[in-house]
Amino acid sequence: MEFSAQQIANLLNGRVEGDPEAVVNNLSKIEEGLPGTLSFLANPQYTHYIYGTQSSIVIVNNDFIPEKGIGTTLIRVPDAYKAFAQLLEVYNEIQHSKNGIESPVHIAESANIGEDHFIGAFTYIGNHVKIGKGVKIYPQVYIGDNVVIGDNCLLFPGVKIYANCTLGNHVTLHSGVVIGGDGFGFAPNGGETFNKVAQIGNVILEDHVEVGANTTIDRATLGSTIIRKGVKLDNLIQIAHNVEIGQNTVIAAQTGVAGSTKIGKNCMIGGQVGIIGHLKIGDNVKIAAQSGIGSDVPDGAILQGSPALDAGAFKKSYVFFRKLPQVIRDLQSKK
C-alpha cells in the first residue's frame, strides 16, 4: 500500500513542506532511511541525519528549523514522536484488517461467532465455542469445544486452545501458543510407575493479556489457571497448572512458573527465571533474569541469584565470589 505525503499529513493534521505527491510504502529509522519510506525526527541528537537521509518523507516538530538544505519532504506536526506512534498503530491495524472466512475451515454448527471477524484457512472451531466481535483468527488455529473468546482478540497462525478455556477482550496470542495443555500431574502408584492425575480444569486469560510465541499455559487440575488483566508474557514461557498471575505483571522470555504458585500485581520478572510451585509472590516484585525462586516473596522485593537473595545482597556476595581465590589466599597467607 502506498500513501502520499498529503494523505499522511491529512491523517495527522500536519502540513507538507516539499512534494505532496511523494509516496512511501514503509516506515524506517531516520538513520537507516531508504527511498519509499517515512521516518520521524524527535530526538535532537538525531537532527544531523535529516540532512543526508534517503527517507522520502520525514515527520518533524512544528518548531524544527533546518540549518542547511534538506532533500526530503517534511510533514510538520506538533509532536513528531506521537504522530509517528499514531502511524505505527494505523499501519498495524491495516496489517490485521482482513475480514471474512477463508476456505476450507472447520466450524462446528453449534459455534457462535460475532460480527467483523476474520477466520483464516485450516482453522478449526469446535462445538459450542462462543466468539465475540472483531476477532481476527489467522490460519491453522485450533479452538477446542466450549472455548469462550471475548471481543477484539487476535490469534496468530497455529495457536492452539484446548477445550473449555476462556479469553477476555483484546487478548493477543502469538503463533505456537498452547493454552490449556494438561498440567504435569502424576501420582506415584506404589511401585515405580505413575498414574496420571486427570486434569479437568481450564485456563482463563483476562482482558488485554498478550502471550508470546510458543509460550505454554497449562489448564488447572481442578478450577482455573488465571492470567489477570493486562499481563504480558514473552515467548517460550511455561505457566503450570493452577498458577495465578496478577494484573499488569510482565514476564520476559523462557521463564517458568511451577504449579499452584500465585504471583501478584505489577511484577517485573526477567528472562529464564524459575519459580517453584505452591509459592506466594507479592505485588510490585522485581526478579532479575536467570534467578531461581524457592520461597515466598513479600511485596516490593527485588531479587537475584539462584537460589535468589535480595538483589543488592546478591551483587555484594558475587563481588567476593569473583575475587575469591585471591581473597582466600591473602587470608591464608596472613599468618
Add this chain to the structure above:
Amino acid sequence: MEFSAQQIANLLNGRVEGDPEAVVNNLSKIEEGLPGTLSFLANPQYTHYIYGTQSSIVIVNNDFIPEKGIGTTLIRVPDAYKAFAQLLEVYNEIQHSKNGIESPVHIAESANIGEDHFIGAFTYIGNHVKIGKGVKIYPQVYIGDNVVIGDNCLLFPGVKIYANCTLGNHVTLHSGVVIGGDGFGFAPNGGETFNKVAQIGNVILEDHVEVGANTTIDRATLGSTIIRKGVKLDNLIQIAHNVEIGQNTVIAAQTGVAGSTKIGKNCMIGGQVGIIGHLKIGDNVKIAAQSGIGSDVPDGAILQGSPALDAGAFKKSYVFFRKLPQVIRDLQSKK
C-alpha cells in the same frame, strides 16, 4: 453433560444421602464449590468447608459424621479420594471420546489405521504410516512417512512427528510437540563455515510416555533417540539426538539434555536443568531445578548448582556465599 447424584452413586457403588435428582455438570474443589458441581471431602482439615460449600454434591467417606446440618447432597463411598479420582478418569475419557474421520484430512493410501480411531480435520498422515487401535488424533497433526504408532495413543492438536519415528502404546503427545527434528549436528569444514551432518536416525517413544506442550525430541544422527517406558516429560523440554532416557524418569519443564547422554531409570529432574552431551546419568538420580550437569552421575546421587555438586554440599556452600561479604570482612579485620 449432566449427571444426577443417583447416576454417580451407581457408577461408584456409593449411597446417596439427600436429593438423588441433584445434577452436576462439572467438578470443583470443596473450598471453591459452585452450584452444579461435584466435590469430594477426604482430608479432615477440609471438613469445615462442607457445611458452607455451594457444591451440589459432595463425595464423602462412609465413616464421615457431620457435626451440623449440611445443605448439599452426599454420596457415601469407602474411599472418597479414590472415588473422585475415578470420576476424573471417566470425565477425561468422555473428553477424548470422539470417533471417526473429519474432513478435510490427508491420509496416504498406503497408511494403515486401526479401529476405534478419531482423526481431526487438517491432519496429515504420510505414506506407509501404521496406526494401532483406539488412537485419537486431534486436528492439524502431522505424521510423516513410515511412522509407526501403537494402540490407544492420544495426539493433541498440532503435534508434528517426522518420518520414520515410532510410538508405543498409550503414548500422549501435547500440542506443539515436535518428534524427530534434525539433531544439531554441524561439522566445521576447514574454514569458518559448517557442513550439516545429515541426521537419518529416528526417535522411539516406548509405552506410556507422555510429552508436554512444545517439547522437542530430536532424531538420532544414526540409530535412535529412545524415551523408555513410562517416562513423563513436561513442557518446553529439549531432548537432543541420540539421547536415551530410562524407564519412569520424570523431567520438569524447560530442561535440556544434550546429544548422546544416557539417563537412567526412576530419576527426578527439576525444571530448567541443563545436562551436557555424552554423559551417563545413573538410576534414581535427583537433580534440583536450574542445575547444570557437566560430568557423569552415579546411581542415587542428589545434585544441585551450576555446575552441580551434591545438593547438601551446594546448600552449605551457598549459606557461606550469602554471607560472604560479612565473613570475609570479619576475617580481614581479625588481625
Add this chain to the structure above:
Amino acid sequence: MEFSAQQIANLLNGRVEGDPEAVVNNLSKIEEGLPGTLSFLANPQYTHYIYGTQSSIVIVNNDFIPEKGIGTTLIRVPDAYKAFAQLLEVYNEIQHSKNGIESPVHIAESANIGEDHFIGAFTYIGNHVKIGKGVKIYPQVYIGDNVVIGDNCLLFPGVKIYANCTLGNHVTLHSGVVIGGDGFGFAPNGGETFNKVAQIGNVILEDHVEVGANTTIDRATLGSTIIRKGVKLDNLIQIAHNVEIGQNTVIAAQTGVAGSTKIGKNCMIGGQVGIIGHLKIGDNVKIAAQSGIGSDVPDGAILQGSPALDAGAFKKSYVFFRKLPQVIRDLQSKK
C-alpha cells in the same frame, strides 16, 4: 528403498568385496549393525567390530587389511568416512525429494513460486509472496503476506512466518519455528498498565541459516532482526526484536537473546545462556552453557557463570565456592 552393494559401489566409485547382490535399506553404526543395514569403518579403534557386525555391507578404506574372516560384504573406497557422509547426504536428499502441490492448500493468486517445488497439504501462502526454485514446503506451514523466500529452502511441517519477513537461499526451518512474531515491546502509559508498541519491522534470515524446532525469532520494532549467513540455531531458542547475529555463529538449545543485542561472527554459544538487551558481543566469543551475559563482550572472550566472568576465573572461583564451608572454618579457627 533398497540398494545393492553394487549400486552403492557404483555411486561411490568403490569396489565390492563379497556379495554384490547384498541389499540394504538403512544405515547403522558398525557396533550396532543389523541385517539389511550399511555401516562404515574409518576409526581404527572400531576395527574389532567388523569381525562380528551384523551389518550387511561395510564401507572400508582401500588399505584395510582384515586379520580374520569377515562375514559381511565390503565396499572399498579411498576414504570410508567421506564416502559414508556422501551416502548420508544422498539418503537425506531422497527424504526431501517430494514434488508438486498437495491438496488442499491456500496459495494467494498474487504469490509467485519457482519451479521444482513441493507444497504440502494445509499450507498457507499469502498475498505477494515470492518463493525461489527448489523450495520444499511441508504441510501446515504458514507464510504471511509479502514474505520472500530464496532458492532451495526447506520448511518443515508447521513452520510459521509472519508477513514481510525474508529468507535467503538454502535456509532450513524446523517444525514449530516462528519467524516474525511481535517483539516484546510495551511502554508504561503513566499508570500501572502498558501500551503496546506496534512492531512493524521484519526478520531477515540470510543464506544457509538453519533454525531448530520451536525456536522463535521476533520481528524488529522498526527495521530488521537479522540472522547472518551460515548461522545455526538449535531448538527452543528465543531471539528478540532487532537482534543481529553475525556470520557462522552457532547457538545451542534454549538460549535467549534480548532486544537489540548484536552478536559477532563465529561465536559459539552454549545452551540455556541468557544475554540481556542492547549489548555488543564481539567475534569468536565462546560462552559456556547456562551463563548470563550482562555487559558487552570483546572479541575472542571465553565466558562462564551468571553473571558471566572469564571462564578460567569462574572455574577458579567455583573451586573455592565448593570448599567454602571448610576454607572459612579453617580460617576462622586459625587464631
